[in-house]
Amino acid sequence: MRFSPRSSLARVARAAVFPVAIALAAGGMQAALAQTAQLPPGAKQPGDFPRAKLRAGMHVIDAAVAANDSDREQGLMYRSQLAPNEGMLFVFNENAVHCFWMKNTLIPLSIAFIRADGTITDIDEMQAETTNNHCPRNNGVYALEMSKGWFAAKGIKPGMKIDGLPKPQ
DSSP: OOOOTTSHHHHHHHHHHHHHHHHHHHHHHHHHHHHHTTOOTTOOOGGGSOEEEEEETTEEEEEEEEOSHHHHHHTTTTOOOOOTTEEEEEEEEEEEOOOBOOTTOOSOEEEEEEOTTSBEEEEEEEOTTOOOOBOOSSOEEEEEEEETTHHHHTTOOTTOBOBSOOOOO
16 A cells, blocks of 8 residues: 555545644744743843853853843843753953842852853852842852852862953943
């Protein structure tokens, strides 16, 4: 018997595959909506931030870049999850002590404070939805937020370098 796309077997196969494809697409959309459902009006969607590929040793980081006041102010607020190697890089125009808090930040984070040459000076752990300040001991122009424990799990410590950093404006 010759197989024809019009055969009943082909129709059954298409009928079985189509609902699975729809379910997968809907699940992906639901996950994307879950990440952003709590954003207030005027807030930037996670995919709207510029992105940079950074390297910490052998680890590649997909970082959203916050290089202006409004992007730095929003940061990772209202996000309910991050992908395993996803984070946010804050870029400042001045070499100074830049402090962070976790107001409206729904997930616990680790933050690395970084000098202009890419050297990590400090790493701190931050609890979700708190307003206490997290400040480095040293001046810097970058801060990199990742899921809590990410730096420790990867063996990344102060004194190590982050490569691929965009130049401050």
